Amino acid sequence: MYLYLLLLTVAGAVGLQGWRTLINNFAVDTVGLNGFQFGLVQSIREIPGFLSLLVIYLLILFREHRLAAYAAVVLGIGVVSTGYMPSFSGIIVATTVMSIGFHIAETLNQSLTLQYFGPAKAAVVFGRLRGVASVCNLVVGAVIFVLADMLDFTWLFMAIGCVAIAIGLYCLRLNPTIEGLTPQRKTMVFKKRYWLFYALTLFAGARRQIFTAFAVFLLVQKFHYSVQWVTALFFINNAVLMWAGPAIGRWVSRFGERRMLTIEYSGLVVIFLVYAFTDSAILAGAMYVADHLLFNFSMAIRTYFQKIADPADIAPSMAVGFTINHIAAVLIPVLGGILWLTHYRWVFIGAACLSVVSLCLAQLTGADGKPFSESET
Template sequence: MKLSFKDIYRPGVKYTRFLSVILLYGIAYGLYRGIQDNYLAELVHITSFERGVVEFFREIPGLLVVLIFALMYRLSENRVFKIGVIFLTVGLGSFLLVGTGKVQVIIVMVLFSMGEHIVLPLRSTVSMHLAKKETGGRALGVTGAMDQAGRITGFILVSALFFIFAKLGYSRNDSLFFRVVFALSFAIMAAALVVVLPMEESTEKVQRRRFYFAKKFSKFYMLEVFYGARKQVFLTFAPYVLILQYGADASVISLLMAVSAAFGIVFNPLIGKLIDKVGYKIIMVSDTLILVVVCFFYGFAHRIFPRDIAFMVVCANYVLDAIISLASMATNVYVQDIASSQEEVTATLSTGISVNHVISIFIALMGGWIWKVTGIEVLFTISAFLGLLNSVYAATIKKPV
């Protein structure tokens, strides 16, 4: 049976403002993400090894997210969410003020990352808080679909602007193109800030724990370690494989991201529905088994196929990778299922982000070094092995009675 928004969300809650913010955030993020890797490779001249170093610093806010939440423990979830949007807006605006110096760019990326990692756990928390108890998975699916719809718009705008600038005679690495995209992204994120500021505060007082490690969440924390490694390899090095190995420009990267996001709109609600129907355990195990195939083609397509065919295979692989990564929402539902309160959900998710960022930072540094010294084959073989470990560990989860 198809459920309407009224069936998913609790009576009386104003979910439209929240979903509007998610949509605007998605557009702004799509614009930014669509050019990020080409900006680093072509304008800032970041090598594959240096890309890992950049990611090391960019991920530090994720590692410190529990401390960040601790400093704001007296504030409501909605207010902290607003602060995250402020960081995102300031970060995007700062790209217009700095040049292409590596240190300056890294500092601005860290500022943007601060907002991103504040919003990340709260996006799920607020979404599930607005939903009925039995439709948490569907609410996460709707939120994810809105985010993906926004990102598609942003990615398509990047491709369209790239095409226009190319027709006007600008080269693929002309700084004006990147500055225009950053300006547009900043304007849209500023609009999201305007929309989110009047959002109603929670009426209940939230005493957010500074750190939260409970025995019942031990499996979740371990799963976050595996997810952190998988996420880092995909986000950091998959686009760089396309750019450095196959020469993909910003229009190709953003178009691939748009296609991935389009599939996300379809698969986000479906995966959310599957989680509610078959359970989070089956989803956790299945998606990482598919990941092994994805990693194989990332690492070895250029050795199996001619260059043009290998490029198409890796592009298809990129989209498949993005689709299976959507299943990570299953861990959020798992936490909600065993948590005692909404506060415990937030504390656990934010602590989980810090846990997965410990391995993320390590993978960022080691990944660039492994690529430089041994090649992408070894890098993605290691990622596949971690995926197998994730599946084995997820299979040990027992649903509470």
């Protein structure tokens, strides 16, 4: 299963990172979108996150690992189609298809990891997969950096999407499952005792979406980053994460969820405020790298849930968690786009405030990852 998850991680990393590397310049330079339109595209991109709930019922028809492979194929189709639709409406359609595939694949990737690897190993596996994703991102970034002046956006999107499609089709031939795992419930699971997991997931989605939707957009619009400079930034970012991903997984396992989440959210408050007020293109790029480094700490939310959950609740709860994450993710880019029309600074000040809320919630987890009320009272 580890090798299967690795393949799915490669498909998702290549497809999503390639799309993210190109989409800002494609939207600004080719299609001519403004901040509000781009925020709307990012909100629509997150709507398929609500489809994560459908994963629960799709598992009645498909085995979990096969559904993940189909999702990788859909992701690739969405990426390929982006380059053939150089318009506002075209980007919306292609982005929706891409997003459906990505969100289903990511939901199942997390679910399978938590099912097949126990609390002592899950964080380490998450970290290793993040490291593999970073290596893939480096390769994608290097290829785009070299080919950006030789190929137009249509060919670049096609090449990236075809990699995800090929991996998904190959995974359909494999069967990595083993016997003896706890059967997963095929109905929606929403329990009161999981409330802290739901809350952390909600606010993580909100603050994360602000950076996803607007950080690179600001670098392109205000600081005039070219596609090569954006790619170089992604290259630096993933070079750091290639080492840091596995290390962070080990740190979560060693030091516990509360400490790691505290570090993440404290750092994010600083990062967002710097991003809001800096006039330095170099410092803004550095904050982008720092944000992605801290984002890896969020695996602690899932390992926290693994420690408190009924084993049969993992797959449906990952689906519910993705849906909760996207309640904020759908709304935030539109609201951020409106704030952007007033001043971009307010978007990042708002993200800093959301990070403060997350910091407070993180203190309610026990030092050993269990709810505070169970472990320390």
